[in-house]
Amino acid sequence: MPADPLAGLNDRQREAVEAIDGPLLIVAGPGSGKTRVITHRIAYLIGRAGVSPYRIAALTFTNKAAREMQSRLFGTSQDDSAAPLLGWRLRSSGLAVGTFHSFCARLLRTDGEVMGLDRNFAIYDAADQTAAIKRAMAEAGVDFKAFSPGAVLSIISKAKSELVGVEGFGLRKENYLDEIAHRVYEQYEQMLAQSSALDFDDLLFKTHTLLNKFPRVAEKYQDRYVHFMIDEFQDTNVAQYAIARSIAKRHNNLVVVGDPDQSIYSWRNARVGNILSFQQDFPTAKVITLDESYRSTSTILDAATKVISPNSQRIERSLWTNNGVGSPIVVREEYNEEDEAQYVVREVYRLSRAEGFALGDIAVMYRVNAQSRALEEACRRFGVAYQIVGGIKFYQRREIKDVAAYLRLVSNPHDDVALDRVINVPTRGIGQRTVDNLTRAARDRGSSMYAAIESLSEPGGGPFSLRPAQAQALTRFRELIGRLNEESRTLDLVELIDAVLEQTGYRRHIEESAETKERGEERLDNVQEFRGSAREFTHLGIEEALTAFLEGVSLVSDVDSFEDQPDALTLITLHQSKGLEFPVVFMVGMEEGLLPHSRSMDTPEEIEEERRLCYVGVTRAQKRLYLLRAFRRGFWGGSGPSDPSRFLEDIPRKLIEGATPSEAPEKPAAQTVAPPARPARRRPATNGGGEARPAVERARRRVRGRREAEPAAPAAAYATGDKVRHPAFGDGIVMSCTPSAGDFQLTVAFKEGHGVKRLLLSFAPLEKLG
DNA sequence: AATTAGGCATTTTTT
């Protein structure tokens, strides 16, 4: 029997559940019962307001969040701890609970044909995208030593996320890098179309296009979705918001839930602005703030509030809790990374021995993955069980991607990225030269690579000439894929995978090619696991099964597969920790350069995001919070001293354990020693504290100033992307600017055939433009 | 085709 959708809610939550008419913004602080509100609201709509589940969509960002929501709504087969809000039978009632991307994928598969989309389009994940971009760069004649594929990809991805297509991008490009990106973009789009493939951004972009260009499709969805909800709204990008507005247009029941203070994915093109401007876009929107935290102690909550409040881009509010004061926050400095890790692990051990915490209650959070190494070592040394979240990604393993690529080829032989990946794995005598020829031939005929191979056997021998051995090898590969495709019609998915493994020789290949026996077995095990996960699709027709299975492979990552692990300490990045909570949280690396990260302190906006990241970390903690830093941290083999994170200074001393004046931050004193000009690390204006450290610290810093050997070089004044002019080479774009022996080395890409030059700042007569 | 040596960069990564 379904539970009462209003039971156990506080006034605000109840209000949010009952406000079923018109646009609604729910600003939900950490631990304020956000998911609860969404699920109860759905139950309320169905159970009390008589809305058909078919007319409701609730979109999340992660599969994990979607799963969580589903299990609260429908219950799960194993876990019946909480009564489901709805019955099992509603599972297949048409209620759309899923990620934005899977929602769009479904929409496009259902209705994309009117815009010429292949029903079985492939979905390119990040790795496929990179591979495709590299191919596109090669096609466009762009040297990817001078331009990193990653940088180009991120420009294109940003454009797509802002609904800027190739043409639009052409109109707004503003520097040389954009020029390059434009050429690649054009090529890349052509390749995707050729391959019947969509990348992650396309799932959104094309959905938006479909809804805008095809009114009948738009009407269908506008009619259907009387209620449209979005979770984690602070992380939506332009495209997602536009899609939501488009679909919600008719019934105007758009509900967005989020917390601008937890927006930490702007570098993935998320727009904090969406949540901040929602009220302008929907002037009639009701706004409900959930500010009671059920998660953290008041000490932790106070610290979090103090950390976040300097930000300017936020909706002012104050969180509160009835949870009591709890333990003070522990702030510590250790000598180096190893000591820091050792302290953490010792303390973890103590907490689990003497204070009744389970290892699974404890998480250690860090800014960059590299920080996990020292922690892992310490765990191993002390025999503490640990798990790294998102460390090894199953679907990103080579053997899995290879087998998936074969399946993709069987499903759609025109998938060039898949073909490129496996055409010579295992080796079939098809070398790079042959692949290049093939690529060129495909481009010339405006077809996929597979189709280009097919044309070999046409009268006239096809449009490109190859030595017989190569032509034969290609033809045999084509026959292999063709045969598998034929056979697939009589097989189920698992049988097809077996056929692929045998007929392509891939099984033997991984057994033989692995560096060691164990590694070979491990890979085979992975493939077996992959095969096992295909079992749930065997009841479907092969074509449908393939599409669904491959979509899962692309769209489902396994970041969250850690949750059901046995009792172990969790090591996790701050980014990944969002949405989680732990009784005990250690944040390590609370240093300038790490948090905020040195690559994210150039603009106030970046600093604000780092601050939010810190806030997210702090608010993961329920009962205990430890903030650690190392005085000396190893970077790239070397090691340098570090300053405490500016965020530490925002935490009031009274919340910190054993705080004494010499340990706790004090109000900024007059700057007796002016810090030397630091060309490499521009301190943004938001660093309000300046030299807010006690004398001992300051002394240390002065010594350090010398050790860092930051010279009185000309101010670095150049950043990547700056336009410069050189008397001999003309105009160019700064590709990079790195400190180098008392100077700065600039890599500059010049126009008009002068190419890329490396220049020393102090010698090069450069002039900054614009 | 497979192995090896040298060069290079190295934040975060829901989908």
Next chain:
DNA sequence: ATGCCTAATT
């Protein structure tokens, strides 16, 4: 230090 990629070597 380390891993990844390319180029050179066998």
